[in-house]
Amino acid sequence: MKLSLGWLKDYIDPKISTEELIERLTMAGLEVEGVEYIGKDIVLEIEITPNRPDCLYILGLAQEIGAITGQAVNPPKIKSAKTAQLKELIHIESKEDCSRYIGTLIKGVQIKDAPPEMKVRLASLGINAINNAVDITNFVLMETGQPLHAFDHDKIAGGKINVRRAKAGESIVTLDGIERKLDSSILVIADAQKPVAIAGIMGGRDSQITSSTKNILLESAHFDMGLIRRASRTLGLRSDSSYRFERNVSFAGVAIGSDRATELLLQLSGGQLSGRGEILSKAKSVAIKIKVKVSDIESLLGLKITPLKIKTWLSRLGFKVTAKAGVLTVTPPANRVDIGQDVDVIEEIARMIGFDHLPSKLPTIKAANIPVNKRPREIKDQIRRTLTAGGIDEIITHSMINTKALVKSNMADMPALRIFNPLNQDQELMRPVILPSFLQAVVTNFNRGQKDLRIFEIGKTYFKDKEKETLGILLTGRRTHDWRLSKKDSVEVLDLKGNLERIFKNISVSVIYGKTEMQVFDPGCAASIIVDGKQIGVLGKIDRKALNNWDIKNQDIYFAGLHLDEILSKPGKFVRYQAISEFPAIIRDVSLAVKKEVPYKKIEEICLQQGGDILRSVQFIEQYLGDKIQSGHKGLVFSCHYQSNIRTLREDEVNAAHERILQALTRDLGAVRR
Amino acid sequence: MQWNFQEIHQQAQTEAQAINSPQALEAFRLKYLGKKGLVAAVFASLGTADPSQKAAIGKGANDLRGLVEGLIAAKSAGISTAKVSGEQVDFSLPGTGEVLGHTHILTQTMQEIIAVFEQMGFVTIETPEIETEFNNFTGLNIPIDHPSRDAFDTFYLDAEDPSAQGRRLLLRSHTSPGQVRIMKQHKPPMAVIVPGRVYRPDAVDASHSFMFHQIEGLLVDEKVQFSELKGLLTEFCRRFFGPKVVMRFRPHFFPFTEPSAEVDINAEILGIQRKKWLEILGCGMVNPKVFEAVGYPKGKYKGFAFGMGVERMAMLKYGINDIRLFYENDARFLKQF
Known part of the structure; x- marks a missing residue:
């Protein structure tokens, strides 16, 4: 809302500097966002919160500034028009939508320019002058907050208007020259034949005031706020009027605006007042009375305050206050539609004191807070620590993706939750998998020449009726930035598994790796992640075709994605100390050739079965896949660690256990010693 | 001799x-x-x-x-009497080993903010991003077809709300629906922090994103004062921005709090010259209508709530000038923090 200080001074002299006025307004909740100098005038741009329709016009702001500064406000004296009642002039068919309508007939007007003073006032608020009648309606709107409309009465078929819902198929060309299709959700002002205005939003072109207009029907009405808001949105049409109706204009303002505009029209157009029709389809609202306990004010704000002081503040704001036995009975002014309960009154008092002048102290927070399971957040933080320790950077990506991203990731069939009103096609789906977000980040970085990436995200994936906490990890490029440490050039899938193992070990979750059919992975280089018999995720090397779809060339991408909810709810294992053996360990290395399809895990299992109590652990050393071995076979090297907690092991018992293991490996797996 | x-x-x-x-x-x-x-x-x-x-x-x-x-x-x-090996190490060479990864600056900022409130006795609860109209709007005293909704333009989902026939589920446009969820489930006293992602259909530019993060705070008990809200947030700002921060509480409007305020800090403390004050968060005393909506007995409880944008806090504190940097995930951005 623009506030012209020149116009303001017609009603109040704040007697403070502009800087101070800006500061005081801002600190009273009317934030001044800008200052403009127009001619000799200073115009403030004020942010008016939606609860303060009373500040959307100059007289309302004058009242507020009067309260803030303690200066007197002198509003113009508005006489109520005395004229004949024209009952038949107005009909309200849609009573729910229009609670009050005043139509005033002024005959024999002369349409010409408004006086310069009025044009200057309007110009200061950025409103173009049109002619005296239209300018008066705009002037009164800005002065009193009451939206008005002037019809050329001779263009109203039948000379009478009806407030009704539009009929299907009806349309109207509005003042801006655009034809608008109407429907029954839209309230119109209609004559005997057709709509002549969209109620509360904009008048029709056919009945507008022109230089040849002789007789004016002046509308001042109160329309339902929600209805006007919906219609304005449906039509994509906003106006100074609709803006105010949406925010609720004051019921009492209907008469004030009507009287003020009538008076000015008679004064400035030379017309004759020829009658008025008024319909109240709802009972006049009774002034509300709110009871506020002084003790409640004191306890909510945390200070001591006298009823007299409160009365002074509230009276300045135009409230009527009576005090009795520590209880105030408060009646807000008719234009303060935002005041309905005691806390609203307490806020007014706080505003007048100034929030910065209210006391400040730390709250008492009770130990009896609500119960919260901290484990999921702890685990997530632990995952972050584990992964960053491994040189992996955390990313945060958008939760929304487009269908194309799924197609490119070989997941065209994956069902996804759609957004009903997306901003654009790039954000039409809530991601059902986290991988496309990662591939997008890869593309962004590759395009900028950054090809060694290790990234992870803990974010949500979305499904029809739930959202799942999801972890994604992606590795690509050189294994290490430090060539001195690198045995191999690039990362491989077991690097990914290593990171997962560290996470699972940290939070004591046991995992097995199974097969996966997911088409986004290279089939020989992918696995599912299974916890408690349930697949929670996958890891593997991304399929070359998918990478081509993303235009990712010459580099392998390794990705793991898993749903965390299953493991976030795990309580974690309680660790009991185990005595450290004082006796020496005996380590025997084993080098074997086995068929390629034999998993290492199987060998480890056989060792642990056969080794007895004295076999403490089996440790993997190396795998050989070269051609210096029988074809279809691989070489494996591992060591068996034998130890006891209570005695030194004898050579012969270790030999016996070790021999059992080797025989079992040969018998069960066809292993050959190398 | x-x-x-x-x-x-x-x-x-x-x-x-x-x-x-x-x-x-x-x-x-x-x-x-x-x-x-x-x-x-x-x-x-x-x-x-x-x-x-x-x-x-x-x-x-x-x-x-x-x-x-x-x-x-x-x-x-x-003089060192160590055995001389003849080795001459150039200690200007970099040490070997892998560099550490980086936690995203938004995560760090969120953790930092949460830590301040947790140290003061708050607990942290995460609530869903997919919400109902009741939790996101109605329960917070934001009626349908009311201009107070303008500030909360919302993405709706292609999914019906099982609790309200004919109404769609939506992506929460703020973390405040967390208040409604938590109060429906628990009785006071409570002091909770609700962090998370929120969504608004805003066109993307240097200071707008259709997805961002907020942190909500809620304290409810039988006797809670506005002065305590001021005290808490003052302490928070001192810990987050440093002890020299200057703050002001400015009346504002939120449908779910009454009185409501916005908090500004002095731009100078962040080395910003173009403005005197920077808005950092919104807050207020919980509107009795919200207590009513969650089924608390009338007049029994008082409370305060506050909310802040994590991106905004991070941008102000670390001098990041474009919100898009957070989600672009350029490695050169990620590795700075």
Whole structure:
């Protein structure tokens, strides 16, 4: 809302500097966002919160500034028009939508320019002058907050208007020259034949005031706020009027605006007042009375305050206050539609004191807070620590993706939750998998020449009726930035598994790796992640075709994605100390050739079965896949660690256990010693 | 053989002063105490010495040995006596090993904010991003078709709300629906923080994103004062922005709090000159209508709530000038924090 200080001074002299006025307004909740100098005038741009329709016009702001500064406000004296009642002039068919309508007939007007003073006032608020009648309606709107409309009465078929819902198929060309299709959700002002205005939003072109207009029907009405808001949105049409109706204009303002505009029209157009029709389809609202306990004010704000002081503040704001036995009975002014309960009154008092002048102290927070399971957040933080320790950077990506991203990731069939009103096609789906977000980040970085990436995200994936906490990890490029440490050039899938193992070990979750059919992975280089018999995720090397779809060339991408909810709810294992053996360990290395399809895990299992109590652990050393071995076979090297907690092991018992293991490996797996 | 012990002592002392390496020290030791050293030579000369001189020469040799041993002991304290390997390490080379990964700056900012409130006794709860109209709007005293919804333009989902026939589920446009969820489930006293992602259909530019993060705070008990809200947030700002921060509480409007305020801090503390004040968060006393909506007995409880944008806090604190940087995930951005 623009506030012209020149116009303001017609009603109040704040007697403070502009800087101070800006500061005081801002600190009273009317934030001044800008200052403009127009001619000799200073115009403030004020942010008016939606609860303060009373500040959307100059007289309302004058009242507020009067309260803030303690200066007197002198509003113009508005006489109520005395004229004949024209009952038949107005009909309200849609009573729910229009609670009050005043139509005033002024005959024999002369349409010409408004006086310069009025044009200057309007110009200061950025409103173009049109002619005296239209300018008066705009002037009164800005002065009193009451939206008005002037019809050329001779263009109203039948000379009478009806407030009704539009009929299907009806349309109207509005003042801006655009034809608008109407429907029954839209309230119109209609004559005997057709709509002549969209109620509360904009008048029709056919009945507008022109230089040849002789007789004016002046509308001042109160329309339902929600209805006007919906219609304005449906039509994509906003106006100074609709803006105010949406925010609720004051019921009492209907008469004030009507009287003020009538008076000015008679004064400035030379017309004759020829009658008025008024319909109240709802009972006049009774002034509300709110009871506020002084003790409640004191306890909510945390200070001591006298009823007299409160009365002074509230009276300045135009409230009527009576005090009795520590209880105030408060009646807000008719234009303060935002005041309905005691806390609203307490806020007014706080505003007048100034929030910065209210006391400040730390709250008492009770130990009896609500119960919260901290484990999921702890685990997530632990995952972050584990992964960053491994040189992996955390990313945060958008939760929304487009269908194309799924197609490119070989997941065209994956069902996804759609957004009903997306901003654009790039954000039409809530991601059902986290991988496309990662591939997008890869593309962004590759395009900028950054090809060694290790990234992870803990974010949500979305499904029809739930959202799942999801972890994604992606590795690509050189294994290490430090060539001195690198045995191999690039990362491989077991690097990914290593990171997962560290996470699972940290939070004591046991995992097995199974097969996966997911088409986004290279089939020989992918696995599912299974916890408690349930697949929670996958890891593997991304399929070359998918990478081509993303235009990712010459580099392998390794990705793991898993749903965390299953493991976030795990309580974690309680660790009991185990005595450290004082006796020496005996380590025997084993080098074997086995068929390629034999998993290492199987060998480890056989060792642990056969080794007895004295076999403490089996440790993997190396795998050989070269051609210096029988074809279809691989070489494996591992060591068996034998130890006891209570005695030194004898050579012969270790030999016996070790021999059992080797025989079992040969018998069960066809292993050959190398 | 005549020995001028006085001269020898002086010579040894002068030489000892010049010693500045383990090698020189070793040479010094050999010269005096070695098998063919001076002390040995003195003792050897006893055999041919005049008998009347023998006692003086013996004493002189012992004194010299004592002196040289003392000089070596004193000197070796200052000089490394480690075995010399001949290795010369260039310590300007970088150390080996992998660099650490980086937690995203938004995560760090969120953790930092949460930590302040947790230290003061708040607990943290995460609530869903997919919400109902009741939790996101109605329960928070934001009626349908009311201009107070303008600030909360919302993405709706292609999914019906199982709790409200004919209404769609939506992506929460703020973290405040967390208040409704938590209060529906628990009875006061409570002091909770609700962090998370929120969504609004805003066109993307340097300061707008259709997805961002908020942190909500809620404290409810039988007696809660506005002064406590001020005190808490003042303490928060001091811990987050530093003890010299200047704040102001400005009346504002939120449908779910009454009175409501916005908090500004002085731009100067962040080295920003173009403005005097920077808005950082919204807050207020919980509107009794919200307590009513969650089914609390009328008039029994009071509370306060506050909410802030994590991106905004991070941008202000770390001087990040474009919100898009957070989600672009350029490695050169990620590795700065």
